Amino acid sequence: MIAIACDHGGFALKQEVMKHLTERGLEFKDFGTDSDKSCDYPVYAKYVTDAITSGECQRGILICGTGIGMSMAANKVAGIRAALCCDCFSAKATREHNNANIICIGARTTGPDLALMIIDTFLDTEFSNEERHIRRISYYS
Numbered sequence: 001m002i003a004i005a006c007d008h009g010g011f012a013l014k015q016e017v018m019k020h021l022t023e024r025g026l027e028f029k030d031f032g033t034d035s036d037k038s039c040d041y042p043v044y045a046k047y048v049t050d051a052i053t054s055g056e057c058q059r060g061i062l063i064c065g066t067g068i069g070m071s072m073a074a075n076k077v078a079g080i081r082a083a084l085c086c087d088c089f090s091a092k093a094t095r096e097h098n099n100a101n102i103i104c105i106g107a108r109t110t111g112p113d114l115a116l117m118i119i120d121t122f123l124d125t126e127f128s129n130e131e132r133h134i135r136r137i138s139y140y141s
């Protein structure tokens, strides 16, 4: 199950992402926000990090204006490895090397078509399970 949330800056893109996930037949749970009315992104980051640390969801998608605030908030939580990605190479590498469990996207910095490609790459790439990556992740997880 995928957890997804956004703030007002990410609302329009989140609608497109959810449509895309539905077309792909992927199950997701939407944690808001539900409009483009101004709100505080850490509230929505917390909904998604809680869903992951509780085991309810395995992956998360967080969208705000830049993706930066969401990634900062999410990465304060133990067990969360949130990666702000603006390109597909990073999305692939952060799954293979960092075992990232959340991807953060900036709706004001990344166009919708590229955002969908980045998210697909993130969702479709497995962790490498290589010893050196497991060891490195253990420093901070």
Ligand code: RB5
Binding pocket: 007, 008, 009, 010, 041, 064, 065, 066, 067, 068, 069, 070
């Ligand atoms: C909201 O204006 C904006 O600050 C937020 O979406 C995000 O970019 C924060 O990092």
